[in-house]
Amino acid sequence: MNLTQKANERYAGLQNLRNEQRPDPVVTGNAQLDDLYIPRKGYPLFVAGAPHHGKSLFLKWLLTCWSERHQWKHFVYMGEEGSVDELILDFCELYVQKPARRVDWRGKEQDHMTDTEFEVAVRWVNDHFTFFDGDAVGDSGFTPDLFYATAADLQVDTTVIDPWNDVARDLRNVGGREDVWLTEELRKVRLHSAKHDRVDIICNHIAKLNADATTLGGKRYQKPALPQEWAGGQAWYRRAFTMLLVYRPPVDQIMREGEPIIQDGETWIINQKSKPKGTGRLGTAKLRLNRQTNHLEDI
Secondary structure: OOOOOOOHHHHHHHHHHHOOOOOOOOOOOOHHHHHHEOOOOOOOEEEEEOOOOOHHHHHHHHHHHHHHHHOOOEEEEEOOOOOHHHHHHHHHHHHHOOOOOOEOOOOOEOOOOOHHHHHHHHHHHHHHEEEOOHHHOOHHHOOHHHHHHHHOOOOOOEEEEEOHHHOOOOOHHHOOOHHHHHHHHHHHHHHHHHHHOOEEEEEEOEOOOOOOEEOOOOOEEOOOOOHHHEOOOHHHHHHOOEEEEEEOOOOOOOOOOOOOOOOOOEEEEEEEEOOOOOOEOOEEEEEEEEOOOOEEEEO
């Protein structure tokens, strides 16, 4: 086994890399976000956000965009979004940009999609999504190993575990230390992405929720969490390639002197770590949630 390498010995490979023609980037169509992050197969994506900041909705919209524009296929677990049937309806609504449900959450009749639109939407979701039914295995049986072993038999471009804290933790072999377990599991996620040429996505929570800032109007609010403040701490920052934080600033408030008033539905996507080269940059995309379509748009 040769463990040493010199540049001259790698010359042919260097020439290939220098002249490599990359395929067209996988984009959402939103200029701000596409300037901030472009997915690259073989590398995982970690997403986090505080409760009610729209991280799961962001992920559903992201997958929908990638499927509509690039025909990507996904294997999805979203345990906090209701049953698998409810999740399928969510993707139908994102595709048609119209409610699938005949009545809204208050029981009132709404302008829903037609039967034909619904049939087309179900076929589209069927073509692009496979869902992992966590209820079928129970809380103790839903492990990362089981999820990724199931994904290995599928021809998909991405996988999603949302939220990460739904997976069972076996700490017996790590002396009861969750930090050691997490570090090893995130390492394995990176290996799964590389081995299967996928973007494996994990959605995480924020560890500390502190409303320790004040707007110009005197309203207390929570500032965007730092990467080290994700639930599980430094392990995420060390193991990540790309870390996206989903953040909703306080509505109808001015956060700092000279800044505009925060709009209803305003959602910031903050790239907190960007690797490898060519997948994005550190920074913030300021978008607005269209509550009629659940799509994110430029402000």
